[in-house]
Amino acid sequence: MTTSFPRRTILATGTAALLTSGLTIPTSAQTLAPTPTMRGGANNYRPGAPIVDRIGGGGFLMTGTVLRAGDGAPIPNARIQMWAHTTEGHERDERSHGATLTDAQGRFQMDMPQIVPAFGQPHGHLAYDAEFDDNGFQTVFLRPIMSSASDTTLDVQFVLQQT
Numbered sequence: 001m002t003t004s005f006p007r008r009t010i011l012a013t014g015t016a017a018l019l020t021s022g023l024t025i026p027t028s029a030q031t032l033a034p035t036p037t038m039r040g041g042a043n044n045y046r047p048g049a050p051i052v053d054r055i056g057g058g059g060f061l062m063t064g065t066v067l068r069a070g071d072g073a074p075i076p077n078a079r080i081q082m083w084a085h086t087t088e089g090h091e092r093d094e095r096s097h098g099a100t101l102t103d104a105q106g107r108f109q110m111d112m113p114q115i116v117p118a119f120g121q122p123h124g125h126l127a128y129d130a131e132f133d134d135n136g137f138q139t140v141f142l143r144p145i146m147s148s149a150s151d152t153t154l155d156v157q158f159v160l161q162q163t
Helices: 007-020
Strands: 060-068 079-084 097-101 107-112 124-128 140-142 153-160
Touching: 060 079, 060 124, 079 107, 097 107, 124 153, 140 153
Parallel strands: 060 153
Antiparallel strands: 060 107, 079 097, 079 124, 124 140
């Protein structure tokens, strides 16, 4: 004997099962808000810092992701500048600055000397260098504070707004 169920019953039962299992069906696409520029982020910024493989002797890894506001798509070839007060130099020293480009997944990384506290806080500086990049996004400066001066990595995320 075969039992037949109306299509409406099958759809309603399947949807209820998805909802009670913790999975949800989005009613509309979520939008990713752009990253605001952080106060103090542009301190000692050097417009057009050179693209380098590493800053100084290394030992501290700065990593991050660059995404497009709205849909969250990764942004390849975005120019990210980094600088910090490190064991090898101050934020204002030219040798403490460098830039890199994001890969196809919007990821970047830079090996640099250990960041040390400046003004009581261990922190880095990063910038999406819009003036020196033709991707069509607005400049964003970040000044993330590390949880501890002994941290050897710092990971950040840029969400860029198109101009």
